[in-house]
Amino acid sequence: MKEKDDGGWSPYLAGSLSGLVSIGSVWFAGKYFGASTTFVRSVGMVEKAVDPERAARMPYFMKELPVVDWQWMFVVGIFIGSLIASTTSGSFRWQAVPDMWEKRFGPVQWKRWLTAFVGGTIGMFGARLADGCPSGHGLSGSMQLAASGFVALVCFFIGGMIVARLLYGGGERK
Amino acid sequence: MTTLMYGLVTGILFGFLLQKGRVLRYDRQLGALRLIDMTIVKFMLSAVLVGMVGVYLLSDLGLAKLSIKPMIFGGVVPGGLIFGIGWGLLGYCPGTSLGAVGEGRWDAVWGIVGMLCGAALYAEAYPTMKATALTWGDFGKVTLPQILGISHWFIIPLFIIGGLALFRWFEKKGL
Numbered sequence: 130m131k132e133k134d135d136g137g138w139s140p141y142l143a144g145s146l147s148g149l150v151s152i153g154s155v156w157f158a159g160k161y162f163g164a165s166t167t168f169v170r171s172v173g174m175v176e177k178a179v180d181p182e183r184a185a186r187m188p189y190f191m192k193e194l195p196v197v198d199w200q201w202m203f204v205v206g207i208f209i210g211s212l213i214a215s216t217t218s219g220s221f222r223w224q225a226v227p228d229m230w231e232k233r234f235g236p237v238q239w240k241r242w243l244t245a246f247v248g249g250t251i252g253m254f255g256a257r258l259a260d261g262c263p264s265g266h267g268l269s270g271s272m273q274l275a276a277s278g279f280v281a282l283v284c285f286f287i288g289g290m291i292v293a294r295l296l297y298g299g300g301e302r303k
Numbered sequence: 304m305t306t307l308m309y310g311l312v313t314g315i316l317f318g319f320l321l322q323k324g325r326v327l328r329y330d331r332q333l334g335a336l337r338l339i340d341m342t343i344v345k346f347m348l349s350a351v352l353v354g355m356v357g358v359y360l361l362s363d364l365g366l367a368k369l370s371i372k373p374m375i376f377g378g379v380v381p382g383g384l385i386f387g388i389g390w391g392l393l394g395y396c397p398g399t400s401l402g403a404v405g406e407g408r409w410d411a412v413w414g415i416v417g418m419l420c421g422a423a424l425y426a427e428a429y430p431t432m433k434a435t436a437l438t439w440g441d442f443g444k445v446t447l448p449q450i451l452g453i454s455h456w457f458i459i460p461l462f463i464i465g466g467l468a469l470f471r472w473f474e475k476k477g478l
Binding site: 137138139140141142143144145146147148149150151152153154155156157158159160161162164165167168169171172173175176187188189190192197198199200201202203204205206207208209210211212213214215218220221222223224225226227228229230241242243244245246247248249250251252253254255256257258259260261262263264265266267268269270271272273274275276277278279280281282283284285286287288289290291292293294296297 | 306307308309310311312313314315316317318319320321322323324325326327328329330333334336337338342343345346347348349350351352353354355357358359361366367368369370371372373374375376378379380381382383384385386387388389390391392393394395396397398399400401402403404405406407408409410411413414415416417418419420421422423424425426427428429430432433436442444445446447448450455458459470
């Protein structure tokens with residue numbers, strides 16, 4: 130099942146180093162990892178550009194102002210960091226349909242794209258209701274031993290495992 | 304401005320490590336949800352175990368403050384389950400979707416567009432949610448040590464031992 134991929138690091142090593150990076154971030158910038166609020170700020174910027182009066186009256190954009198902040202730059206940084214790591218190791222691959230998806234559902238692109246779009250919409254609605262995603266709750270929350278972090282993480286996996294089972298069935302275990 | 308630079312640099316480091324750990328891919332995320340490839344769990348748990356020690360050390364030394372999200376059952380439980388459903392369909396998380404595009408997996412772009420729509424929908428729903436779901440079962444900003452009434456330095460070693468045992472089991476099972 131696992132692909133052979135040269136140049137990758139052990140997930141234990143990369144994960145532990147990420148833990149150190151998050152400690153550094155808390156120490157020097159006082160910031161915990163998170164990602165989903167950035168999507169609120171970004172869409173707030175779009176809505177502000179289209180209809181500034183309406184956007185200014187919306188309570189959620191008053192709570193999460195449509196501005197570029199630490200986390201916004203952090204999320205942009207994830208893109209850049211991944212681009213650097215993948216292009217320097219030869220593991221960058223232009224791919225429109227993931228391997229596992231193609232094996233199960235075939236190479237038709239629009240099916241994958243529509244599913245990704247719908248999944249993104251549902252997922253972000255849930256993440257905002259939960260007040261965090263696998264970064265904010267999963268990493269930052271649980272490393273601070275926050276009750277909300279652990280409960281959210283369990284719920285993330287329950288929801289995800291149900292969908293994965295519906296999509297791929299229970300079989301094909303090694 | 305300095306804060307923004309810190310954000311960018313931290314993000315670059317994290318994105319680099321996410322890519323090196325090969326955890327950005329759809330196949331890896333779904334692999335975990337299908338319980339056939341635990342790479343992302345190994346990555347996340349390693350980061351959490353290391354982070355736990357450092358963050359509580361900094362907090363005890365007065366060098367940093369904890370930032371706990373409130374445990375509101377009406378928000379965290381349904382929100383978490385809904386997120387999970389979306390995650391299973393998309394196969395990327397909000398943070399990793401940007402990283403996935405960075406390594407060329409551009410089906411994630413559709414996920415990002417979807418997530419922006421989801422954020423817009425939630426912004427519309429927020430006043431209703433605030434008056435309903437977000438008032439149900441609010442236990443405030445609580446941590447496990449507070450609930451159990453014991454020092455975090457009792458709990459952290461237990462987490463580390465449990466985590467290492469889990470890792471050993473993963474490796475034994477070839478997950």
